[in-house]
Amino acid sequence: MVIILDNSASEQQVEDVVKHLEDYGFQVHKSVGVERTILGAIGVQPDFDVRKVKILNGVSDVYRVTVPFKLASRSFKEDNTVVKIKDVEIGKDKITLMAGPCSIESEEQIFKLAEVVSKSGSQILRGGAFKPRSSPYSFQGLGEEGLKYIRQAADEFNLLVITEVMEIKYIDLIYKYTDIFQIGARNMQNFPLLKELGKTDKPIMLKRGLSAQIEEWLMSAEYILSEGNKDVLLCERGIRTFEKYTRNTFDLSAVPVVHKKSHLPVIADPSHATGLRDQVPPMARAAVAAGADGLMIEIHHDPEHAFSDGPQALLPNDYINLVQELKMIAKAIGRDI
Numbered sequence: 018m019v020i021i022l023d024n025s026a027s028e029q030q031v032e033d034v035v036k037h038l039e040d041y042g043f044q045v046h047k048s049v050g051v052e053r054t055i056l057g058a059i060g061v062q063p064d065f066d067v068r069k070v071k072i073l074n075g076v077s078d079v080y081r082v083t084v085p086f087k088l089a090s091r092s093f094k095e096d097n098t099v100v101k102i103k104d105v106e107i108g109k110d111k112i113t114l115m116a117g118p119c120s121i122e123s124e125e126q127i128f129k130l131a132e133v134v135s136k137s138g139s140q141i142l143r144g145g146a147f148k149p150r151s152s153p154y155s156f157q158g159l160g161e162e163g164l165k166y167i168r169q170a171a172d173e174f175n176l177l178v179i180t181e182v183m184e185i186k187y188i189d190l191i192y193k194y195t196d197i198f199q200i201g202a203r204n205m206q207n208f209p210l211l212k213e214l215g216k217t218d219k220p221i222m223l224k225r226g227l228s229a230q231i232e233e234w235l236m237s238a239e240y241i242l243s244e245g246n247k248d249v250l251l252c253e254r255g256i257r258t259f260e261k262y263t264r265n266t267f268d269l270s271a272v273p274v275v276h277k278k279s280h281l282p283v284i285a286d287p288s289h290a291t292g293l294r295d296q297v298p299p300m301a302r303a304a305v306a307a308g309a310d311g312l313m314i315e316i317h318h319d320p321e322h323a324f325s326d327g328p329q330a331l332l333p334n335d336y337i338n339l340v341q342e343l344k345m346i347a348k349a350i351g352r353d354i
């Protein structure tokens with residue numbers, strides 16, 4: 018249920034409404050906007066008579082949210098969420114670029130690629146230290162050693178770090194090294210992991226599950242938000258369909274759909290979405306044109322020998338050139354890179 022308070026509601030009236038809602042058994046979240054305050058009342062009470070709240074002093078309007086996600090919904094928070102990390106703001110006019118290798122392979126490799134990421138004008142260095150591989154016999158990541166390398170490389174080139182966390186037991190360790198936690202597609206519905214990350218104070222990028230509907234994806238974001246962490250980024254990385262010529266089907270229509278349904282920033286990952294290098298630049302351009310707030314792209318200086326996802330990695334110069342093209346597209350739609 019979403020409760021819109023009168024512009025003129027006093028603080029006391031707001032507190033009284035909150036108290037009533039809590040007495041009725043709801044968990045209440047407050048969103049204080051420039052013009053008005055909105056309350057989100059969470060709790061499944063199908064028989065609850067909303068008139069009990071409508072008549073309270075200071076209440077302007079009450080309506081049930083028909084979608085099951087509440088804190089993630091546009092009706093709860095009208096303004097776009099901007100996730101601020103140091104001097105990077107994700108979700109504003111400037112499109113944020115995240116790039117780096119699929120896996121951190123060595124100190125030398127990540128430093129080399131961090132230099133490329135910095136040279137391109139991107140803000141965030143990506144790289145996995147704990148890898149969700151389809152086969153248990155494939156490279157699983159360097160673990161803490163990799164985290165140390167990516168942190169040092171990012172600091173050297175004034176970049177932020179994003180890296181994946183796969184298990185609750187590694188949250189504290191990864192917290193020490195990263196700026197943003199990535200939740201991989203395979204863990205999108207790992208609810209215990211989402212809840213634990215929701216208790217941390219670092220931003221979280223939630224990738225869309227391999228065959229998740231947008232509503233399920235937003236429900237997963239809701240798990241994080243409902244634990245108190247408001248800095249959630251959603252990442253479209255392609256979904257599984259019957260198509261065989263691409264690794265996944267890049268659902269770019271998810272970008273405007275999520276923007277309409279939610280206030281959370283949307284990042285697009287054309288690398289995992291297509292799985293093949295030659296398809297990455299066209300889909301990256303399309304993602305910017307579709308209104309993505311950021312892109313995540315895999316790069317490698319020697320993709321033939323990459324430990325994972327080599328076929329989808331762009332070569333350094335191709336990435337640098339792509340960013341130049343993206344700048345023009347961003348400009349054409351009133352944004353900036």
Ligand code: PEP
Nearest residue numbers: 119201202203224254289
């Ligand atoms: C990754 O970013 O390297 C990754 C494994 O992505 P996804 O979870 O989208 O497959």
Ligand code: MN
Nearest residue numbers: 119315325326
């Ligand atoms: Mn990858």
